[in-house]
Amino acid sequence: MTRGPTIVIFGASGDLARRKLIPALWHLAARGRLPGHFRVIGTGRTGFGQQAYREHVMDAVRAAVPDADAAQLQGFAAAFSFVRMPEGVSFHALREALSPDGQCGDCIFYLAVPPSLYSGIAAGLAELGMMDEKDGYRRLIVEKPFGYDLDSAVALQDALLSCCREDQIYRIDHYLGKETVQNILAFRFSNALFESVWNRNYIDWVEITAAEELGVGKRGGYYDTAGALRDMVQNHMMQLLALVAMEPPVNLNPESLRNETQKVFQSLRPFERASLADPVPSVHEACGPGRPACIRGRYRGYLDEAGIAPGSTTETWVGARIFIDNWRWGGVPFVVRTGKKMPVRVTEIVVHFKRTPHILFRNSASPQVSNSLIIRIQPDEGLLLTLGLKSPGSGFGLQQIPLHFHYRELEGTPLSEAYERLILDCINGDPSLFIRGDAVLACWRFVQPVLDAWTGGESPLAEYAPGSWGPELGDLLLPPGEHWREPCRVLSEDGVCHL
Ligand SMILES: NC(=O)c1ccc[n+]([C@@H]2O[C@H](COP(=O)([O-])OP(=O)(O)OC[C@H]3O[C@@H](n4cnc5c(N)ncnc54)[C@H](OP(=O)(O)O)[C@@H]3O)[C@@H](O)[C@H]2O)c1
Numbered sequence: 481m482t483r484g485p486t487i488v489i490f491g492a493s494g495d496l497a498r499r500k501l502i503p504a505l506w507h508l509a510a511r512g513r514l515p516g517h518f519r520v521i522g523t524g525r526t527g528f529g530q531q532a533y534r535e536h537v538m539d540a541v542r543a544a545v546p547d548a549d550a551a552q553l554q555g556f557a558a559a560f561s562f563v564r565m566p567e568g569v570s571f572h573a574l575r576e577a578l579s580p581d582g583q584c585g586d587c588i589f590y591l592a593v594p595p596s597l598y599s600g601i602a603a604g605l606a607e608l609g610m611m612d613e614k615d616g617y618r619r620l621i622v623e624k625p626f627g628y629d630l631d632s633a634v635a636l637q638d639a640l641l642s643c644c645r646e647d648q649i650y651r652i653d654h655y656l657g658k659e660t661v662q663n664i665l666a667f668r669f670s671n672a673l674f675e676s677v678w679n680r681n682y683i684d685w686v687e688i689t690a691a692e693e694l695g696v697g698k699r700g701g702y703y704d705t706a707g708a709l710r711d712m713v714q715n716h717m718m719q720l721l722a723l724v725a726m727e728p729p730v731n732l733n734p735e736s737l738r739n740e741t742q743k744v745f746q747s748l749r750p751f752e753r754a755s756l757a758d759p760v761p762s763v764h765e766a767c768g769p770g771r772p773a774c775i776r777g778r779y780r781g782y783l784d785e786a787g788i789a790p791g792s793t794t795e796t797w798v799g800a801r802i803f804i805d806n807w808r809w810g811g812v813p814f815v816v817r818t819g820k821k822m823p824v825r826v827t828e829i830v831v832h833f834k835r836t837p838h839i840l841f842r843n844s845a846s847p848q849v850s851n852s853l854i855i856r857i858q859p860d861e862g863l864l865l866t867l868g869l870k871s872p873g874s875g876f877g878l879q880q881i882p883l884h885f886h887y888r889e890l891e892g893t894p895l896s897e898a899y900e901r902l903i904l905d906c907i908n909g910d911p912s913l914f915i916r917g918d919a920v921l922a923c924w925r926f927v928q929p930v931l932d933a934w935t936g937g938e939s940p941l942a943e944y945a946p947g948s949w950g951p952e953l954g955d956l957l958l959p960p961g962e963h964w965r966e967p968c969r970v971l972s973e974d975g976v977c978h979l
Pocket residue numbers: 490491492493494495496497523524525526527567591592593594595597623624625
């Protein structure tokens with residue numbers, strides 16, 4: 481019998497394994513996407529007996545897929561087993577479970593544990609030869625966050641590379657597993673119509689929003705040690721920015737794609753220290769040079785949430801104005817913002833095109849028309865393009881008309897969860913949608929001056945009302961005269977949100 485891959489989940493009792501990994505494996509198995517005879521070994525310090533673990537697996541599937549077929553579920557759970565690994569104990573029990581006959585075959589180690597454990601687990605695996613590829617591939621999936629700052633990311637990178645090769649490491653940024661994020665590439669590089677105007681000559685500025693409706697909830701303890709910059713900007717938002725800004729890769733080989741991403745990160749204009757210091761307090765006073773480039777905010781009431789340290793200065797909102805110093809993007813601001821307790825959970829990219837050089841239809845009754853393209857990552861995944869068109873009737877009154885496409889209207893396969901795609905890609909040895917080591921470090925290098933300025937207390941923490949779009953100071957990041965878009969859950973209800 482050919483043995484399929486073995487997936488070892490460290491942290492098998494945890495939240496990620498239960499809510500994401502087990503359901504993702506279920507969906508892959510149910511669609512026949514997993515190689516035959518795969519097996520999953522869960523590990524943990526305390527944990528389960530074999531049957532209890534299989535019950536846990538079935539519960540996790542039922543929570544995500546209430547109508548899962550009972551017989552199919554039993555068969556799925558039978559592929560799972562559990563190995564107890566109390567703290568401080570070597571990895572012999574795991575090696576024994578992996579290769580009872582001395583042959584392990586292909587193997588993926590998924591590190592779904594707190595980041596402080598990543599390097600120790602990699603070392604434990606390497607010490608017993610479990611990263612050696614004698615009888616199959618060995619891959620390590622590393623969850624985010626990869627490091628806490630530049631120094632810790634470099635240390636983690638060095639520690640991992642002392643245990644295995646770079647091409648054995650699959651660093652997760654689950655945003656890259658989203659269909660709509662991958663669609664940025666498909667949209668950009670399959671439509672000559674847009675590629676020809678995708679540059680500084682036609683694009684005025686780019687706005688990237690990742691808003692969450694919820695506050696920190698039960699994750700206060702973790703969140704308070706991270707904050708929005710580490711949790712969202714350094715990883716997810718930088719990846720979105722790279723996909724919008726990158727040059728066309730020569731082909732879709734993983735390294736071609738990742739090289740282009742890295743070139744974007746290498747072209748980021750470093751933040752100037754002065755632009756991170758205390759911004760002028762009034763929005764109206766600050767227009768010219770010297771405007772802040774990165775602003776942090778915190779929703780009112782954050783300090784009263786569970787798990788938050790007294791006197792914490794952790795930010796729940798970040799906005800930044802970023803420039804990419806290359807020929808395509810010279811001078812075009814990329815303005816990004818992310819925060820908690822905002823009006824709606826939405827992630828989108830808005831490409832604002834320049835206005836026409838001469839306004840023919842100058843009519844006080846008409847809105848000032850400009851084209852913008854909205855790439856909606858979530859929810860109501862899709863695209864919206866605004867066009868200026870003539871209003872019916874006499875004269876030349878204009879209206880701004882949205883043309884929209886919604887993924888939900890496409891027939892066929894429903895959008896799959898990011899983790900399904902990423903696990904499958906790892907099994908297939910395709911690292912395109914995983915972050916390369918040099919890219920992670922480049923992103924940390926870019927945000928580190930901001931962390932330093934904030935640690936030094938040089939920038940105030942602007943409060944905002946829960947349910948608002950962030951602090952008023954955030955407007956200082958925009959090009960003069962521009963406004964943040966206020967998106968609705970429903971892509972096409974632009975500006976008239978009823979939800
Ligand atoms: N949850 C998510 O949605 C999510 C999203 C993105 C990234 N992540 C990342 O994925 C990883 C896992 O997240 P999670 O939410 O599943 O975490 P979790 O529930 O807090 O922990 C996962 C498991 O790790 C084990 N563990 C915890 N502390 C340990 C220690 N000191 N020594 C040994 N084992 C320990 C625990 O299992 P035992 O007690 O059985 O050992 C626990 O069940 C983290 O790095 C997180 O940042 C999670």
